[in-house]
Amino acid sequence: MNKQTDTIKQSSYRFTLLLLTVFILVSCEPFSSHPAIQTEKPLITGATLLEIPETTAVSWPALPATFETTLLNPLDIPNTYVDETCRYLKNKWNPANAEPGTVVMIVMFGKIQAGPVTNPNGINVWDFMKTMQELKFQGFEAITMKQFLFFIERNIIIPPRSVLIIQDGNYEEEYFNKNFRVYWENWGWPVVNGWQSDFETPENLWRENINMEYEGWVDHQAHGVMPDTKLSDESSKTVIARELQGSLDAFAGQYGKTPIAFIWPTGGFGLRPVTAARLLGYQLGFTANSRGPVMYNWIPLADKFDPERPDSVPEVQINDPLMTLPRYSSDQAYNAIDQVRAIGNEASAYAQANKEIEHEYYEIVCSETFGRMPTP
DSSP states (O other): OHHHHHHHHHHHHHHHHHHHHHHHHHHHSOOOSOTTTOOOOOEEETTEEEOOOOOOOOOOOOOOOOOOOTTSOTTOEEEOOOOOHHHHHHHHHOTTSOOTTOEEEEEEEOOEESSSOOSTTOEEHHHHHHHHHHHHHTTOEEOOHHHHHHHHHHOOOOOSEEEEEEEESOOOHHHHHHHTHHHHHHHOOOEEEEEOOOTTOOHHHHHHHHHHHHHTSEEEEEOOSSTTOOOOTTSOHHHHHHHHHHHHHHHHHHTSSOOSEEEOGGGOOOHHHHHHHHHTTOOEEEOSOOOOOBBTTBEEEOSSOOTTSTTOOOOGGGOOGGGSBOOEEHHHHHHHHHHHHHHHHHHHHHHHHTHHHHHHHIIIIIHHHHOSOOOO
């Protein structure tokens, strides 16, 4: 019995000595205070040293590249603007939102004339009517500026083929009644008016446009103040403030509202004007560049000059796609309708082909923070 006790004591002594030795060795190792590079220590259980297993790396599928199409000019590259991938995917695939491939064609009409076109960027009334009929025939529906903003920001549901119709310039009520009211009454199509808040605007012209604004089918948005002003990075602070703040002041005083969009007069813009517009609260800006249609988190822009289109100022360096949106002009719209429809179809097919991968990515990476993907 005493011999067995001695054996146990000796074993206990050797075990204690082993623990003490390991403790001393571990204590003498250099210690890094940075948790990212601190050396991992073995665990000790009894007299056995257990190595900590390597952490298994979490892997997730690679997301597909941004949709591209050969139907755009090679120098017009699709740009994204939603920084959070998880938020983008949730908005994209939420069944309560617009379907992937939903496309918006932005068209800005110049003066609609019954006879020969004498106004720059104008259009003959028959060509205008043909364009409107073709849009309807190919399944397009007109949307408001607010609908466009909510779509471009959050992908709210709008018609899969949408058109944002902008009338350039100040016109009397008769002009709008003659050219646009029939589409409002028959199809429910609103029109956006790029209104220039000229100091010399006659009071009766203000009054007629205020009536149409309150009626709800003509939505006025800012288009500067002084005629023929072209903003750029060379424009003075005074001129930039006059055009941007002057529009806000005039809209508040006459229309009783704050415009959400600034339609760059004569298409001129730059980093300084865009920055100022953002600081003043504008949420959208439209250039005179014809790059193509837009989709949620997909806006075609250029990063260098195109010698074949010298008037199209590159927008990428501005780094604000929502303030440098492209649009089609009066003479381009009709021939572009088929192309816009085709781009939407291509984008829809591309999205469906990658749906499973994007859903898998969202489930692994995003669901814990952003919640499960909504289901129908």
